[in-house]
Amino acid sequence: MANMTLTKTPMPEQDPKVRARNFKEVTLGYTPEMAIEEANRCLGCKNPKCVEGCPVNVRIPEFIKKVQEGDFKAAYEIIASTNALPALSGRVCPQETQCECKCVRGIKGEPVAIGRLERFVADWYLENVNEIPKKVEPNGVKVAVVGSGPAGLTCASDLAKMGYQVTIFEALHTAGGVLVYGIPEFRLPKAIVANEVTKLEAQGVEVMTNMVIGRVLTIDELFEMGYKAVFVGSGAGLPMFMNIPGEALKGVMSANEYLTRTNLMKAYTEEADTPVIQSKAVAVVGGGNVAMDAARCAMRLGAENVYIVYRRGEAEMPARLEEQHHAKEEGIQFKTLCNPVEILGDETGRVCGIKCIRMELGEPDASGRRRPIAIPGSEFVLDVDTVIMSLGTSPNPLIRSTTPGLDTNRKGCLIVDENEMTTREGVFAGGDAVTGAATVILAMGAGKKGAAAIHEFLQK
Amino acid sequence: MYKIVRKKELNSSVTLMDIEAPFVAKKAKAGQFIIFRVDEMGERVPLTIAGYDREAGTVTIIFQKVGFSTNALGALNEGDYIRDFVGPLGKPTPVEGKKKVCVVGGGVGCAIALPSARGFKEAGAEVTVIVGFRNKDIVILEEEFKEVADHFIMMTDDGSYGRHGLVTQPLQELLEQGEQFDEVLAIGPVPMMKFVCKTTEPFGVHTSVSLNPIMIDGTGMCGGCRVTVGGETKFACVDGPEFDGHKVDFAELMSRNGTYREREAEVNNTHTCRIESMGKALIQ
Numbered sequence: 001m002a003n004m005t006l007t008k009t010p011m012p013e014q015d016p017k018v019r020a021r022n023f024k025e026v027t028l029g030y031t032p033e034m035a036i037e038e039a040n041r042c043l044g045c046k047n048p049k050c051v052e053g054c055p056v057n058v059r060i061p062e063f064i065k066k067v068q069e070g071d072f073k074a075a076y077e078i079i080a081s082t083n084a085l086p087a088l089s090g091r092v093c094p095q096e097t098q099c100e101c102k103c104v105r106g107i108k109g110e111p112v113a114i115g116r117l118e119r120f121v122a123d124w125y126l127e128n129v130n131e132i133p134k135k136v137e138p139n140g141v142k143v144a145v146v147g148s149g150p151a152g153l154t155c156a157s158d159l160a161k162m163g164y165q166v167t168i169f170e171a172l173h174t175a176g177g178v179l180v181y182g183i184p185e186f187r188l189p190k191a192i193v194a195n196e197v198t199k200l201e202a203q204g205v206e207v208m209t210n211m212v213i214g215r216v217l218t219i220d221e222l223f224e225m226g227y228k229a230v231f232v233g234s235g236a237g238l239p240m241f242m243n244i245p246g247e248a249l250k251g252v253m254s255a256n257e258y259l260t261r262t263n264l265m266k267a268y269t270e271e272a273d274t275p276v277i278q279s280k281a282v283a284v285v286g287g288g289n290v291a292m293d294a295a296r297c298a299m300r301l302g303a304e305n306v307y308i309v310y311r312r313g314e315a316e317m318p319a320r321l322e323e324q325h326h327a328k329e330e331g332i333q334f335k336t337l338c339n340p341v342e343i344l345g346d347e348t349g350r351v352c353g354i355k356c357i358r359m360e361l362g363e364p365d366a367s368g369r370r371r372p373i374a375i376p377g378s379e380f381v382l383d384v385d386t387v388i389m390s391l392g393t394s395p396n397p398l399i400r401s402t403t404p405g406l407d408t409n410r411k412g413c414l415i416v417d418e419n420e421m422t423t424r425e426g427v428f429a430g431g432d433a434v435t436g437a438a439t440v441i442l443a444m445g446a447g448k449k450g451a452a453a454i455h456e457f458l459q460k
Numbered sequence: 461m462y463k464i465v466r467k468k469e470l471n472s473s474v475t476l477m478d479i480e481a482p483f484v485a486k487k488a489k490a491g492q493f494i495i496f497r498v499d500e501m502g503e504r505v506p507l508t509i510a511g512y513d514r515e516a517g518t519v520t521i522i523f524q525k526v527g528f529s530t531n532a533l534g535a536l537n538e539g540d541y542i543r544d545f546v547g548p549l550g551k552p553t554p555v556e557g558k559k560k561v562c563v564v565g566g567g568v569g570c571a572i573a574l575p576s577a578r579g580f581k582e583a584g585a586e587v588t589v590i591v592g593f594r595n596k597d598i599v600i601l602e603e604e605f606k607e608v609a610d611h612f613i614m615m616t617d618d619g620s621y622g623r624h625g626l627v628t629q630p631l632q633e634l635l636e637q638g639e640q641f642d643e644v645l646a647i648g649p650v651p652m653m654k655f656v657c658k659t660t661e662p663f664g665v666h667t668s669v670s671l672n673p674i675m676i677d678g679t680g681m682c683g684g685c686r687v688t689v690g691g692e693t694k695f696a697c698v699d700g701p702e703f704d705g706h707k708v709d710f711a712e713l714m715s716r717n718g719t720y721r722e723r724e725a726e727v728n729n730t731h732t733c734r735i736e737s738m739g740k741a742l743i744q
């Protein structure tokens with residue numbers, strides 16, 4: 001019997017007041033009973049629209065059916081056939097614009113909680129099965145993967161399963177890309193990412209950290225070393241600034257810097273050597289997931305007032321709905337339709353305020369969103385001691401500038417053909433390095449596609 | 461893990477180490493730097509590559525123990541390992557095509573200047589070296605500089621060794637005498653680099669400086685190392701660390717480098733116990 005409740009089965013989470021001061025995971029996940037109850041809301045459509053909404057076409061009704069039956073292992077296997085990282089996508093996918101927005105239950109009431117179910121199945125599997133993949137008979141062909149974000153990890157895993165001898169070259173000291181340096185522990189526990197890396201190593205993938213490709217080795221040198229193909233999954237990590245007065249003051253930083261200090265360098269723990277600024281009042285400029293993460297970290301690090309300053313309206317905010325909702329519950333103050341014009345400093349060169357101007361929405365722009373227009377004379381000052389710029393990122397130029405023949409578009413994104421091959425023979429690419437800042441699931445999908453394309457290329 | 465294969469105290473606060481890092485050694489060029497991390501909880505700290513042995517696969521670093529992380533590294537010994545050592549980062553010094561060069565080093569900055577001086581020499585330039593130290597006790601690398609320099613001038617602030625005075629004095633004299641340098645490279649404390657630039661500016665001599673903003677990743681990802689050069693924002697870790705000194709906003713750099721000063725002072729007072737316990741753990 002289908003469960004006809006109009007709302008999603010609630011997922012337990014930490015109390016907002018408590019969690020706003022700790023780094024433990026916010027949402028606690030379904031119990032098996034809750035999962036079955038929620039799975040029973042699925043009508044098992046013959047022509048499931050949700051599958052089309054998912055960038056990697058997870059066979060959603062099929063896995064949900066297995067959840068209904070309590071066969072979680074089978075459910076996992078169905079998901080894993082197209083999605084290599086369900087414990088991640090279940091937590092961080094913008095479901096409200098992908099799978100769940102297509103769900104017919106969403107026409108009247110809330111859609112089926114596909115993301116939560118996916119997370120439940122993945123977590124259940126991790127705890128109860130977590131089969132470490134076996135090493136397959138090696139075929140002796142070496143492939144290099146640059147970068148260890150979701151694109152690189154997935155590509156390496158699929159290639160290893162086909163017998164390739166894969167080496168991942170990662171610039172930082174820990175593998176995982178944005179999953180470890182950007183997205184905070186309270187939203188994506190690092191143990192989940194570490195488990196993926198352990199599984200890769202068990203499959204025979206060599207993970208070399210501290211290897212900045214373009215400096216320590218070039219792509220051409222990788223070929224000289226015997227790698228027959230290269231997959232570039234180097235992400236889009238270059239932060240942007242606004243170029244307004246005061247950006248060089250002490251206390252102004254990119255979200256990448258703030259999040260890296262906090263997450264990768266563990267500045268939220270007592271034992272870490274890396275300092276992070278101790279703020280009383282913080283303005284985070286931007287409205288994406290990155291901005292929400294920075295704001296929520298600031299709260300957890302002890303700030304009293306944390307503002308999100310965003311030039312468009314709340315409806316235009318690109319952050320996942322759940323993150324906006326959680327941020328508000330935790331006491332983050334949203335200053336929408338506001339744009340910074342200047343950062344103010346005191347006599348010691350530290351930030352003491354941010355001058356903003358109010359905005360109104362005009363005609364839609366090229367992105368289809370209504371263009372924000374400044375209202376003359378509406379300037380006001382927010383008293384803050386820290387400003388975090390979260391205006392988006394673009395691909396790092398290091399690889400393209402050290403690899404002859406590797407073409408990029410105007411935005412610095414690598415150009416690839418329908419087989420994920422760049423303008424250099426044998427060099428493939430995927431994830432944010434190709435699309436610009438996007439999503440975990442798209443990067444994962446690109447890694448999978450890249451592995452298949454590399455296999456086909458090497459068969460010739 | 462990266463092994464410390466040699467350790468030598470150059471003076472009471474400056475230490476030289478050779479680290480086994482074959483990939484870095486193979487690629488290193490003068491002017492580039494590495495980032496090290498002592499252990500899992502350590503911070504990422506940049507140090508210039510002071511030398512390398514491509515065959516032995518080792519990289520030389522010379523560092524001044526100024527705070528927590530440099531003291532933690534200095535507490536380790538030959539045979540110990542450090543967690544991370546990544547490089548070479550940054551752009552190399554453009555040493556080619558210069559006829560006459562003056563390299564000016566101040567204090568521990570001399571360690572950073574030495575490989576570039578050597579690079580200029582090997583590329584065929586006539587190299588004048590001016591080095592400055594506070595006093596005789598902390599002089600480092602004198603023999604090494606003499607080996608590569610065509611002209612060598614030693615300065616001390618108190619006159620206890622070499623000439624009495626600041627590095628800008630002999631530089632000013634040489635320029636006034638009509639010395640035609642294609643390039644002056646100044647590396648040392650920020651005020652010193654600023655004054656070298658002031659000295660060369662009226663003579664129109666191109667002057668490079670090696671900047672030392674606070675860094676984390678060293679790959680262009682965080683923007684923490686941003687400096688203003690000619691009115692533009694540059695990331696020192698990828699666009700530098702060397703820049704045209706006549707265009708650098710030194711006041712901004714000095715201010716930004718003090719971002720964590722209070723916390724650093726506090727850490728240095730209270731956290732010495734962690735260095736001690738790390739030392740004990742190593743002995744055991």
Ligand SMILES: Cc1cc2nc3c(=O)[nH]c(=O)nc-3n(C[C@H](O)[C@H](O)[C@H](O)COP(=O)(O)OP(=O)(O)OC[C@H]3O[C@@H](n4cnc5c(N)ncnc54)[C@H](O)[C@@H]3O)c2cc1C
Pocket residue numbers: 092093094146147148149150151152169170171172176177178179182183184211212213214233234235236237259289290293320396398399430431432433437438439440441443
């Ligand atoms: C704070 C934050 C929050 C986010 N939240 C969400 C979310 O909720 N949902 C969602 O779907 N997406 C989110 N995203 C976006 C998502 O994380 C990215 O789209 C995704 O990680 C891209 O994966 P990738 O594999 O292409 O690159 P990345 O994850 O960026 O990994 C690239 C890796 O390559 C390495 N690298 C770069 N250059 C080199 C080099 N020269 N040599 C060697 N290695 C190199 C980098 O160090 C990095 O480890 C968020 C991003 C951030 C920053």
Ligand SMILES: Cc1cc2nc3c(=O)[nH]c(=O)nc-3n(C[C@H](O)[C@H](O)[C@H](O)COP(=O)(O)OP(=O)(O)OC[C@H]3O[C@@H](n4cnc5c(N)ncnc54)[C@H](O)[C@@H]3O)c2cc1C
Pocket residue numbers: 493503504505506507508509522523524525526527528529530531568571572671672673674675676701717718721724725728
């Ligand atoms: C490209 C570059 C090359 C350098 N080369 C050398 C070298 O060859 N020899 C040498 O002795 N020193 C060098 N430095 C400076 C060295 O990195 C700092 O002395 C070191 O970081 C101090 O760390 P600490 O924990 O011991 O001291 P702390 O007490 O933490 O800091 C002392 C001062 O060092 C600076 N500093 C702190 N953390 C960092 C950081 N993560 N990155 C950069 N600066 C920081 C700050 O200005 C601070 O006020 C270089 C710096 C840069 C950016």
Ligand code: SF4
Pocket residue numbers: 053054055056057058060083089090093095098099100114115118441
């Ligand atoms: S991968 Fe993302 S979009 Fe696809 S079903 Fe899972 S949560 Fe939905």
Ligand code: FES
Pocket residue numbers: 674675676677678679680681682683684685686695696697698
């Ligand atoms: S150190 Fe992070 S961008 Fe330069």
